[in-house]
Amino acid sequence: xxxxxxxxxxxxxxxxxxxxxxxxxxxxxxxxxxxxxxxxxxxxxxxxxxxxxxxxxxxxxxxxxxxxxxxxxxxxxxxxxxxxxxxxxxxxxxxxxxxxxxxxxxxxxxxxxxxxxxxxxxxxxxxxxxxxxxxxxxxxxxxxxxxxxxxxxxxxxxxx
Numbered sequence: 001x002x003x004x005x006x007x008x009x010x011x012x013x014x015x016x017x018x019x020x021x022x023x024x025x026x027x028x029x030x031x032x033x034x035x036x037x038x039x040x041x042x043x044x045x046x047x048x049x050x051x052x053x054x055x056x057x058x059x060x061x062x063x064x065x066x067x068x069x070x071x072x073x074x075x076x077x078x079x080x081x082x083x084x085x086x087x088x089x090x091x092x093x094x095x096x097x098x099x100x101x102x103x104x105x106x107x108x109x110x111x112x113x114x115x116x117x118x119x120x121x122x123x124x125x126x127x128x129x130x131x132x133x134x135x136x137x138x139x140x141x142x143x144x145x146x147x148x149x150x151x152x153x154x155x156x157x158x159x160x
Contacts, residue, residue, distance in 0.1 A: 034152045036133035042118060049115035058132040063116035067103040072130050074156050075101040076149070077117060078140070079110065079124045087125070087140035087149070094150050099157060125149060129156055 038057035123137035
């Protein structure tokens, strides 16, 4: 192979990744999103919970007020906190005070909260955003789920 062809191939092999990098940095956006749930409606409604639910669904003010919700701050609502104390400690270590609101559901409000938050059977943590929309359900007793919870909270807070 002629020397000039080798030089051209070497130049392309070295320059092409750099050009792709510059192109992506200039024109690309690397953002993630945690979609809000139930924006098209709540289907099916839980049998033991009264309906109908509003569309798009947002957690009612009455429920959040009972849990001492702070408006303007994303929140993680924990059911049965004694069983997930390790996950709660990890959340407290991962985030600064005030970045998000960690609320524990008292036993007296569990039934009402299950209906208002549309709690999934295998979940014990629900994340809501500043618009009172549900962003996710997590089983904080599972380490992988706790990792996903932390990651998705960072995405919601735009801290990635």
